[in-house]
Amino acid sequence: MKLVWPTPTQGAENVTEIVILASLENNSFIQMDTIQVGTTFHNEALVQNLKPSTSYRFKLLLLTKWGCMPEPEVCTEETRTKPEPRALRLRSEAQLADDSEWPNTQVYVPLKKEVERARKDFTLTTGQSGGVRKYIIGGEHKDLDQDKVLLVVGGTGAGKTTLINSMVNYLYEVKKEDEFRFRLVSQIEETQESGYSTKVKSKTKWVTAFVLNNTRLHYRLTVVDTPGFGDTEGIQRDKETTRYIKEWFSQKGPDGLDRLDAVCMVVKSSETRLTHQAQFELNQVVALFGKDMESNILPLLTFCDASKPPALEALKAANVPFKNYYKFNNSAFFEGSDMDEFQKMFWKLGVSSFEKFFEGIEILPVRSLSLSKEVCEKRERLEFQVIALQFKVAQEITQLETMRQEFEVMKNHEADIQRNSDFSYTVVEQRQIMCDLEGTGQHTTNCLNCNITCHESCAYSDDKDKEKCWAMTDGKCRICPLKCEWNFHKNLPYIIARIPLTIRKTNEDLKRKYEQAVSNKELAENMLESIAEQLMKTQSEINADIQLTRQHLRELSKIAMRPSRMTEVSYIEIMIANEKSNAENGWQQRVEHLEHQLKIAKAIAEANDPNYDPLAKYKQSTEGKLNFLAERFPKISEGWLADKAKSAVKKSKAAFCAVGNFLIGSEDNSNPAHKKRKSKMPVIQYV
Structure with missing residues (x-):
């Protein structure tokens, strides 16, 4: 002074x-x-x-x-006296970085105070750790009653880290002549944490909220940083990131995320065409939000020059919704104080870009995440419904295939059966095995009643919390065939899987399975009746699941920006082909995850088709086969049809046709000769 x-x-x-x-x-x-x-x-x-x-x-x-x-x-x-400049005040409590990525200037890491109660740890399916966490930068600022929240996502290499670090320097009024700069995240940390490094695999992957106090803004700003998409661990890693974001939505109170001002998608301005993986990843993010968030999605284009960024057309071609965008070139922010005229020009452009960006943020409508939470919940229910549907269809097809094999055995051993002679045969059956997870840190939800794994990677390790597991709704499991109560489920160090095994059996096994002591029917007739009953029962359950799946899709279409995941199929198929073609390190594991997601995406797409029939390949039926089965088993036919509404008649007929087609094969039952057969069980005469 x-x-x-x-x-x-x-x-x-x-x-x-x-x-x-x-x-x-x-x-x-x-x-x-x-x-x-x-x-x-x-x-x-x-x-x-x-x-x-x-x-x-x-x-x-x-x-x-x-x-x-x-x-x-x-x-x-x-x-x-005048207030101390924000940059100097922040530097006074910051730590000088040991290994600066920018040799021309001193780089400081601001003091970060973690909000412990906001931290939520998870064990990933890869055995790594991660979760959500929250830090306060710039001290406390209790006078502000207004705050804004930005969610920042982007692919590794898009410039997301540099953008966030440059934003911090702008907000704390670092001047170009200052001999220091700030960074929140280093490029090395970002590369390792995203999993993109081929040399170092990260042990932790976090979604991190930085609460920035005492900036040049008149409100408190929270920047939610996510791991870069498109890492070497592929789609499974990206799904973990979206899972973290959803978990943050679900947290209640001041440490959760109940509102959002903008979803900032960081994209290289020079991208003329987004890769299929990038399209998939960006759509994964968009799919988290309700339709009300569409105007709040902002592409932030990096490495820009004066021309129109080609990435705009690439985003439009990928059907990424946005109404406004912002251009950035942050190359001068870390050049140091000794700048030439060219660098000074880029510094000025960088400051101008942030000024325009925050002016735009001011006028954006604040969005509650209540609708987005509903979208996430419905999407999870849809995915679990499809998984349950796949499980039931797989079980039914396996049962039918086993019956088909046994039917072939009966054809081949007709004389042995009539003489009651001993014989053996082999069939392929699905058997349960336990896949050990000891030491992986992965938590499961296994049903002790049904003896199945209902959730392979659960966030809750304590059995007391299993009611919160994704597989549960209103205290009951959506995956269990018996819809068991949540407290029948435990976190056990293994997954129960089903694999095909070749089993050797005898004629006695065949008799025990299909003969009824109170019946005088032939073994073959009992077998056909058993198949018909089983098929119709399971078909009814599958149809109910399909209707529930379609209901979820209809509800999503009303509130979500990405109601259906049908567009994912082509993306994932191309990604699988690319992985197999490039055969880079770890490609087998990535293909495995991709194929798992492809099954779900296809199942959802098929379930949305009004003509969808999961057992279609067993149903090339004709009216003759329907009449044949109805004539042979009138009790089943009449009982089934009598209890069903008119809409169910078609399903019942399809079920009978399926059995006939499955067992009789491609016979032409319209042939009058077939109607004249007088034997008790013409199907067993193998005409």
Whole structure:
């Protein structure tokens, strides 16, 4: 601070020292400085080392060789120092980075205070750790009652890290002539955390919220940073990222995420065409949100020049919804203070880009995440419904295939059966096995009643929390065939899987399975009746599941920006082909995850088709086969049809036709000769 005082009217030539005293906030005066006076009297001085934003009063003591001058002490009015620049204040508590990525400047990491209660840890399907966490930057700022939240997503290499770091320097008013810069995330950390590095595999993967206080904005800003999409672990890793975002939606209270001002998609401006993986990943993010968020999706295009970014057309071609976009070129933010004119121009452009961006954020409508939470919940229910549907269809097809094999056995051993001779045969059956997960850190939800795995990778390790598992609705499991209560489920160190095994059986096994002691029917007739009953029962259950799946799709279409995942099929198929073609390190595991997602995407697409029939390949039926089965088993036919509404008649007929087609094969039952057969079981005569 500069102090100025008048020259004394008398005795100025006798002054040898000028003592400057200061009082802080009306406390006692203390000596701040002493000026030695030579032949010329001093009328001003620059007082240094003052505290910012502090009230001071100053006074002067004019000393001569005889002591203090008898003149009155010179006092100043109370004055207040200017606030310390934001950048210097943040630097005072920051840590100098050991290994700077920018050799031309000093790089500091701001002090980050973690909000422990907001932290949520998960164990990934890969055995790694990760989750959501929250840090406060820039100290506390309780005076602000307004805040805004930005979710930042983008592919590895799109410039997301540099964009966030540049934003922090802009917000804390770092000047181009300053010899230091700030960074929140290093490029090395980002590369490792995203899993993109081929040399180092990250042990942790986090979605991190940075609460930025005391910036140049008049509100508190929260930037939610996500791991870069498109890493070497592929689609499974990206699904973990979207899972974290959904988990943050579900957290309640001030540490959760109940509102969002913008979803910022960081994309390279030079992208003329998004890769199929990039399209898939961006659509995964869009699929998290309700239709009300469409105007709040903002592409942030990096590495821009004066021309129109080609990435805009690429985003439109990928059906990414957006109404506005922002261009950035942050190349000058970390060039250091010794800039040439070209770099100074880019610094100015970078500052201008952030000014326009935050002006745009001001006018965006704030969006509650209640609709987005509903979208996430319905999408999860849809996915689990499809998984359950796939499970039932797979079981039914397996049963039918086993019956077909046994039917072939009966054809081949007709004489042995009539003579009651012993024989053996082999069939392929699905058997359960336990896949050990010991030491992987993966949590499961296994049903002790049904003896199946209902959720292979559960967030909850404590059995007391299994009611919160994704597989549960209203306290019951959606995956269990018996819809078991949640407390029948445990976290066990294994997954129960079904694999095909070749089993050797005997004629006694065949009899026990199909003969009924109270019946005089032939073994073959019992077998056909059993197949018909089983098929119709399961078909009814499958049809109910299909209707529920379609209901979920209809509900999603009303509220979600991406109601259906049908477009995923082509993306995933091409990604699988690329992985197999490139055969880069770890491609087999990535293909495995992709094929799993492809099955779900296809199942959802098929279920949305009104003509969808999961057992279609067993149903090339004709009216003759329907009549044949109805004639052979009138009790089953009449009982089934009598209890069903008109709409169910078609399903029942299809079920009977399926059995006939499955067992009789491609016979032409319209042939009148078939109707004249007099044998008790013409199908067993193998005509």
